[in-house]
Structure formats: structure tokens, C-alpha cells
Amino acid sequence: MRRQQIAKSSDPSAVAAVRVMRLYIVGGAPNSVQALANLERICQQHLKGNYQLEIVDVFEQPLRALADGVIVTPSLIKLAPLPATHIVGNLSDQHKVLLALGL
16 A cells, blocks of 8 residues: 655745655554554644655565564654654654654
8 A cells, every 4th residue: 555645835945844654554554554553644734735754564564664673663754854754653642743854
């Protein structure tokens, strides 16, 4: 399962603010489904389309998850802007997620 949202902004200064994230999930597992729903809600409310999200299902790509150092799901990695951050869990603590995303 791969889904990407690539946001385009008409404001050139907003390009630097685009968050690039990767969410590692396990298929339809309840925590994975909840993490995806929570992250999508946070992105809609706070990032207003200025983000790129890649979903990696570790059932489909287990070696990629291991290569990226992911051993627990769901896991969210913010790749850009730097510094990279990693948060584990169903992303229900919105304050914690916003801090990890630098918002």
C-alpha cells in the first residue's frame, strides 16, 4: 500500500516549509489505520497541503523498513525539513506529533 500526497503551492516561500514524511504501517492493523487517520487529520488542519507523505506497508516491503531502521509500527519519520524526527505509535497525541513535525 503506497499513497503519496504531493502538495503544490503557488507561494514560492512555502516550498521550504513542505514537510516530507514517511509513515510505516502494517496493513489494516488497528493502530496503523488509526495512525494514518490521525496523521491525515493533522496534515489537513495544520499543513494545508504543504506536505509529501509516503505510506510504507512493512508486510509488502519488510526489507525497506529494516533498512530504514524501523522495527516498530506504526512509525512516522519526518525527513524534511531537517532535523529528521521519528515518532512511534498511533499518533493520537496531537501535541507530540506537532512538535515532531516542527509545528
